[in-house]
Amino acid sequence: MQLSSNNFFTPLINILYPKVCHHCGDSFSDGLSNILCRSCFDSIPVFEDPLCDHCGLPLPARAFEDAEQLRCRECGDKPYFLDQVRALGTYGGALRIIHHVFKFEGMESLKEEISDKLVEATPAFFLKQVEALVPVPLSPVRKRERGYNPSELLAIEVSRRTGIPVQFSLDKIKSTVPQMSLTREERFKNPKGAYQVKRDEMVPAKVLLIDDVFTTGSTLEECARVLKKSGAQWVGALVFGRTARY
Numbered sequence: 001m002q003l004s005s006n007n008f009f010t011p012l013i014n015i016l017y018p019k020v021c022h023h024c025g026d027s028f029s030d031g032l033s034n035i036l037c038r039s040c041f042d043s044i045p046v047f048e049d050p051l052c053d054h055c056g057l058p059l060p061a062r063a064f065e066d067a068e069q070l071r072c073r074e075c076g077d078k079p080y081f082l083d084q085v086r087a088l089g090t091y092g093g094a095l096r097i098i099h100h101v102f103k104f105e106g107m108e109s110l111k112e113e114i115s116d117k118l119v120e121a122t123p124a125f126f127l128k129q130v131e132a133l134v135p136v137p138l139s140p141v142r143k144r145e146r147g148y149n150p151s152e153l154l155a156i157e158v159s160r161r162t163g164i165p166v167q168f169s170l171d172k173i174k175s176t177v178p179q180m181s182l183t184r185e186e187r188f189k190n191p192k193g194a195y196q197v198k199r200d201e202m203v204p205a206k207v208l209l210i211d212d213v214f215t216t217g218s219t220l221e222e223c224a225r226v227l228k229k230s231g232a233q234w235v236g237a238l239v240f241g242r243t244a245r246y
Contacts, residue, residue, distance in 0.1 A: 023094040032113055035101050040094040041113070046121045047089050047242070055217055056085035056242050081224035082209075082217065084236040088121050091213055091241035099241055103150045103212055111150075115157030118240055130236070131204035132167040133159055136211040136223055137195070139172045155210040158238070164208070169201050169230075170223060195223050197230040209237040 018027040021037035028037035050059045052072040059072060071077060089095055102110045119127075135155035143149050152168075159166045174194040197203060209223055214237065224235040 022097050032098060032110055033101075033107060035107070036094055036098055041098065041117075044093070044095050044117070045089050047087055049123075051086070053084045054080050054082060056087040056214060056237075056239070080221060081228050081235065082221050082237060083224070083234050084126070085214060085217070085220070085239065085242075086122050086126055086236070087214055087239045087242035088118050089241065091215075091243045095241050099212060106147065108148050108150075108153055111153040111157050114240055115154055115161060118154070118238065119158055119161045122238060126236070126238075127162055127164065127208070129206050129234070130164050130208040131206045132169070133164050133208050133210050133238075134167055134169045134223075134227070136209060136219060137168070137170050137172045139175045141175060150212045151210050154212065154240070158210060167201075167204070167207075169197055169203055169207075169227065170195050171198055192222060195226050197226055201230065203227055203230045203232045205231070205233045207232045207235050209235065211237060211239045213241045213243065214239045215243045 019029065019031065019034040019037075020027050021031065021040055022035050023040040024037060026037060028039075031037040032041055047056065047058050050061070050070055051057065052059055052075055053070045054075040055072060057072055059070060069077065091099070098110060098114065101107045102114060133155045135149065135151040137143075137151070138146070138149045152166075155166045158164070172194055173196050207227055209220055209227075211220060214220065220237045220239075224232075224237075227235050
């Protein structure tokens with residue numbers, strides 16, 4: 001059997017320049033690129049039911065057994081356009097590391113690993129009712145700068161694993177300040193009027209927004225608002241990470 005030069009030099013390269021996990025600090029050979037070892041990625045804590053319907057954060061077990069609506073104290077019983085959220089886990093630790101390099105450092109190839117984990121952790125009943133996956137769009141300028149939209153990549157990969165079609169129903173028509181640079185109050189106001197449904201777009205009755213991280217939920221809430229204005233009856237969201245409370 002003839003070995004390629006890549007196969008020949010790979011063990012030597014791993015010895016001279018070992019991959020070091022950015023989370024646990026151990027060297028590794030099996031993992032996600034040269035960023036995270038397989039053990040740290042596989043052990044990312046995943047949210048388990050019961051969850052707040054609106055924001056996706058875990059609720060105390062059996063604390064809401066007789067409640068008609070599962071809501072955390074902060075979300076309360078206020079009316080929202082966004083009907084339900086599922087997140088893989090808390091935005092921290094290994095999840096935050098892998099998200100950062102995926103979104104900000106051009107490692108778009110990680111979309112497959114992230115989507116596998118996201119779909120695996122999402123209950124079948126939550127996806128069963130969905131008619132279309134709608135990624136949260138970037139502004140044209142931001143998409144050109146980054147070269148890709150992480151939410152679009154995740155939506156396409158989730159579609160491949162579930163069979164739910166992707167529908168690019170939304171446009172971002174107003175540039176907004178990056179949410180991470182704003183206060184809580186500013187984040188709620190920032191996305192107002194920034195999104196619209198494309199002209200002549202037929203919006204299905206049950207739509208699932210796809211985004212990378214849920215912080216205050218203001219972006220997803222605004223997207224849900226314009227989708228419902230265009231005919232959607234139920235709008236949920238599936239995200240990779242959920243930030244902790246302020």
